Amino acid sequence: MRDESRDWTPLHARVHQELRRRQLLVRGARVLLAVSGGQDSICLLKLCRDLQPKWNWTLAIAHCDHRWPTDPGIATHVERVAREFGLPFWLIVADRVEETEAAARAWRYRVLGDLARERGFAALATGHTASDRAETLLYNFMRGAGADGLQALVWQRPLVPNVRLVRPLLTATRTEIKAFCQEFQLPVWEDATNRELRFARARIRHELLPYLSEHFNPQVESVLAQTAEVLRADVDYLEAQAADIANAAIAPEGLRRSRLRGEPLALQRRVVRQWLQTELARAPTFAQIDAVVSAINAPQRTRSSTMATNYGRAWAEVAGDWICWRTE
């Protein structure tokens, strides 16, 4: 029998190893590929198709039509590509045009997750890359984020019951992927790639990263992606520690100070953030978290400034062993 892996490029081999090492997709899995038509997801499609005989996967393609005026033709193109690759294809068309990038993404993940579950796919695979990871890290860094915000774009996570979202290309940079697509003359729909660029992070991609690469480190994208990877493991560990403390510290009365005293500041902040997330109408700010953290060792009746909570405007106040909410 012919060994297909003889024709593999270094990228094929790397993705194959990552899949195995991280157990992203098991042998024989049913995998739905999210294909936008741009270079990243077309590269994902080619790689998965080539690796398929080794893994014995069942593959299919899904494309979401957002009905953006700039998009005509992409859905038909992706459908044609699916036919060329001999794979089943599903097209999901939006009922209405979403206004923001975030709303469009939320809709996309929802409908793709539903489709995967209904059709019995255990995984939905996307073409996110190391470059996406580096951009997300820089973008969140400049907007202000802790380790949690910087380690965005994980290799895999649950999407809906019985379906995981997996990102097999997270070590590949966009430059590598472009070269791969050119080498195999893959049918990339350029507009789809450009559409991916028009949103908020376009300037990071086109101005900041090239500048950093030229003046500081040519490997900046891979290095930042690795930073995200390291932070991911740190965050997982801290979250697990914080969850244990939160179980004992958070109660209907409020926050139990004796359980938090003596814990490292990193864990105190995490537990307080978790508490505030359930109590406040909006995501807590760094200043709000720190105000409550300083109340852990503060004298009786110390109070924070007023915050918009789920019960109206209130402040956090020290009362014996507790930090509780008080209103006028």
Ligand SMILES: Nc1ncnc2c1ncn2[C@@H]1O[C@H](COP(=O)(O)OP(=O)(O)OP(=O)(O)O)[C@@H](O)[C@H]1O
């Ligand atoms: N219209 C679409 N139909 C199917 N899959 C899509 C579509 N748009 C994006 N995807 C999938 O999502 C991946 C990432 O694309 P893109 O960066 O545009 O989306 P995103 O989810 O908004 O990413 P980010 O979270 O990095 O902003 C693509 O490689 C593809 O797998």
